[in-house]
Amino acid sequence: GAVVSQHPSWVICKSGTSVKIECRSLDFQATTMFWYRQFPKQSLMLMATSNEGSKATYEQGVEKDKFLINHASLTLSTLTVTSAHPEDSSFYICSAMAGPNQPQHFGDGTRLSIL
């Protein structure tokens, strides 16, 4: 149980393109989802918290107009990297929680490469 699916798992696109990443909780309803960014051999850095039906809250230094988050249902959150540039290339990981004080379940990540 508690499976979180991310799609796509890998995307390569040209600079200036906008890229949408989906995060789905497959067998539970997620009131809260989190989006992380991870550079090679480094830890996870929280970008934003996504709550169903309300605006996402962003960590300090994360541009909300650059990284658009939509949590339209209890099983789906999307992260759109707008006008992506090579410096946005990274591994993006989402996690989902069924409720407060519940563990976070992580997706398998999306490798984004901007040429």
Added chain:
Amino acid sequence: TQLLEQSPQFLSIQEGENLTVYCNSSSVFSSLQWYRQEPGEGPVLLVTVVTGGEVKKLKRLTFQFGDARKDSSLHITAAQPGDTGLYLCAGPRTGANSKLTFGKGITLSVRP
């Protein structure tokens, strides 16, 4: 600011050896979690420790939470190549609505 310091940062050992790695903080955490992450995949939760002094075992992995709930250790007995990966510790941020603070991770390589 609650920081989690993990050590050593990198570790390369031979199959069959034992090892211990650490997760330390100057702050008290209500709980700590250990994850293992393989390249190109998301982190997988190994264990959550909640009580000071608690010891939990998961096959060849032994996790301990410090008495003061400021640190934790992971001991692996007779390491195998399948143990290779990035080991992350994480703890809940105080008053931050379920957000986690992660350590920088320990990259473990077990050579056959």
